[in-house]
Amino acid sequence: MSIFASDPRGLLTKLFGEAVSAADPMRIVAAHLPERPKGRLLIIGAGKASARMAEAVEEHYGPCEGLVVTRYGYERPTQGIEIVQASHPVPDAAGEAATRRMFDLVSGLGPDDHVIALISGGGSALLCAPAEGLTLEDKMAVNTALLASGAPIGEMNVVRKHLSRVKGGQLAAACDPARLLTLLISDVPGDDPSEIASGPTVGNTTTAQDALAIIKQRGIDLPARVANVLAGQNHVVPPDDPRLKRAETKIIAAPSLSLGVAAAIAEKAGLDVRLLGDAIEGEARDLGQTQARLAMTLQSEMTTNDKPILLLSGGECTVTRRGDGVGGPNAEFVLSAALALNGKAGIHVLACDTDGVDGAAEVAGAYAGPDTIAKAELAGVSLQVSLNRNDAHSFFAAIEGQIVTGPTLTNVNDFRAILVFPRS
Incomplete structure (x- = not known):
């Protein structure tokens, strides 16, 4: 000593x-990949580790089709998967545009198609699609207020899910009826898959009323449009939704x-x-x-x-x-x-x-x-x-x-x- x-x-x-180093995707991703499926294989993802995860996938499979969104400065060389860079921790227009393109990619998939989602911490801000009736500016204002309030990540994710068209299992529902495998690198206390990047491919059990309670507790003044959305109908996807029946989730790295x-x-x-x-x-x-x-x-x-x-x-x-x-x-x-x-x-x-x-x-x-x-x-x-x-x-x-x-x-x-x- x-x-x-x-x-x-x-x-x-x-x-x-x-x-x-123990959580480097180049060291851990390959062990969790199945044999390359026949038919169409689509790689999607979001988070600070997602580009590195995509790099690891292609090292194992060779060139793949897909799109992942990562933080500015976190881009990696890939063969076929497109890497888009966007803002974190406050979302920006680049992330919003990439999220729309990701929905376009997964639309129209069939039961013989396969999707692998590469999700890691930071994905909640990077994968950004405001709920109907909201603008990106609305989401950015709420996100900034939550960060300044000292709200823990769990509370922030509850609010984010109910202001989004992609979080809380909504991306997984969009992939149906294809088979979906999500590989997760956890950055949340307790390693709850539904909390990692606000769970875009995992069923959600929270409600808009839960989000409103957090906003009230933190003393945050909501723009009128945000308050109206949270007062409306829940649009996140519950765990027992039939569109999630062919979705599998694995945590491959954790604190x-x-x-x-x-x-x-x-x-x-x-x-x-x-x-x-x-x-x-x-x-x-x-x-x-x-x-x-x-x-x-x-x-x-x-x-x-x-x-x-x-x-x-x-x-x-x-x-x-x-x-x-x-x-x-x-x-x-x-x-x-x-x-x-x-x-x-x-x-x-x-x-x-x-x-x-x-x-x-x-x-x-x-x-x-x-x-x-x-x-x-x-x-x-x-x-x-x-x-x-x-x-x-x-x-x-x-x-x-x-x-x-x-x-x-x-x-x-x-x-x-x-x-x-x-x-x-």
Whole structure:
């Protein structure tokens, strides 16, 4: 462990990289593909990992027909499948146009045709088709308000489904009577298939009344057109709808699997690994304080001969905007933890989003150690002021604490790690 004790940031960054690699579509997709079916095969999909998944499909099958929508900058080389790039987390016209084209592709399919849907986190914003009576601007306004409210992803997806013509099983219904196989990379706590990208190919059990209740609870003012749609008839597809009888769904990567890989590597390196859970939600700043206090408690109970402890957790935190800074839930988690640790010796914190994008910034996350406060003083930045302004990314940029990976081409939610060494 001596090499890791001299480079805690390097150790935590390596473990994050291994967790991401475990969910690389090029490593996992082929094992879940059936023998190439006879007749027409159509590949569709949406999400931050969808282009990489399409690349993996064609590596296995050869050139295929199809269309997938991914985030700007996440395009991959494909042989026959068309890759369209669109906006995330707020949808745009490119995503809306691609969704219309996807519906055109699946229309008129017969019972001998086969569709493989490649769905991953981010697909909810990228696969965008406003419900009848709504405009893209209406959806963008509601989406932006939900993000600012700190609503967890589950609540956001309930609202999104009932403002859409594609989510909540509606894309699967459009593929009927063809046989449909959906391969999912999960980025949601609990790995509920109906929540991943708002479940475009999975039956839905929520109602428009559920969506209205969330809007009311979050104090969001709805445009009149949106309120009218939610007050109308439900149009999502229930799980027992006959149009879903030939639809099959498989989760091929999930936060628990990636955390497990990181845990195994850490244990082999000599760490005492404590898995706190792969589906933890809540305010990032609150969770940062809670886990920092747990780390300090564990350190106070350690002897000098104990193995270093590694606290691992996943899930998806939220940030309720209180200021005008540039931040994201992972960086805010680390900033809050560093504030609570107050320079405590022997404790190091890293939190990153496995898709390489924390919030709306092109930064995966951040690292903090015992010298973070000293670095902040030298750089002229304040932990508390930055936290108050939701300005975590600016803070860590100033002290060179950012973790920047670029597009990882996958997405299995947040990765949080706290390394605790025994007291000197």
